[in-house]
Amino acid sequence: MESPERARLDAFFRSIVQQFPAGGMATTLVVTHLLSERPAFLRALAQVSVVGAVLPKPRSIHQPTLDEVRNTFTVHDLPRELFADPSQALDYVEDIAAGRDLVLLDIGGYFAPSLSTLVEKFSGRILGVVEDTENGHQRYEALEDLPCPVISVARSPLKDCEDHLVGRSIVFSTEALVRGRGDILTSRNACVIGFGKVGRAIAQTLRALDLRVTVYDKNPVRQVQAHSLGFRTCASAADAVREAELVLCATGNLALQQSDFAALRNGAYLGSVTSSEDELELGSLHDLYQRTPIGQQLTRYEITGHYFYVLADGGAVNFVHGAAVGSYIHLVQAEILAATAALGHDQFRPGMHEMAASDRHAIARAWLNHFER
Structure with a gap:
């Protein structure tokens, strides 16, 4: 990031911190994509909390950014198993923040399996969770009784801009990987599984590139x-992928199971918008299919009479090229900062919450002042 851009971004975050002062310096555990724009957000977060540890999502780590962040913050690895086991999660949290007020910043519902144990047994106090993604939102929403507040920004209007551009970046990266092996997408049959905000953007972008698009959503x-909107639809995922030469999954949950892969057309390209363990049951194929890397971020899966290609090992395709969506990402980051500060004021009861419209308006005005004027 160039110096003028960094200065403008830091000024934007300072204005957000001033508008949304923290109720106290709680400790934060931060699950995050560690991409090139993230240090500015972490610097701002350190003004409203004590950053106990940064936990980068394994498939979205930019090495120079990791090196930079390690100079300032504690950084730990993030296996999903860490918080899948409540007793292991409790031991970890005690090591980081024993006896303190704690806010959990999440991307993908990592803390959901152990949340009840953490709230009940942690020696400090879990003030709440801030969740960034739709799949994480669904994981917390599915808990029978939420033991603390969970503020979700996943469905915020401020995230609409990001979601639209994420859809476009998915298609950009997909096309780049396909072109890397001398192939093109134009005039192909494509399938998009999941027609939320990101899936819709993917489908519309593919159609603009002259692909014939089929959509499936449960x-x-x-x-x-x-x-x-003029898209062909199908009654099942297997039916939707049968004739597709490109399949992109954007559900945030399990989109294709073992039985669905057999329906893929020979030579089809398969990609995901989120983590492979969330969208694609690829592990079930490892004893059945021979896997052969054939180029950058492209793997051929083959058994007798059937083969297809998986992009980016089934992980988020757009992270191959940094997942850049411009300054719009900072709208969501600002809302996360505001939510973190709000949890410090004990404004929310246990359950799912979102920030007030007036707070979002203030964030949008600040963004316009710093990035568009």
């Missing part, structure tokens, strides 16, 4: 929405 309302 939610019938979204199926109707896709149909109303």
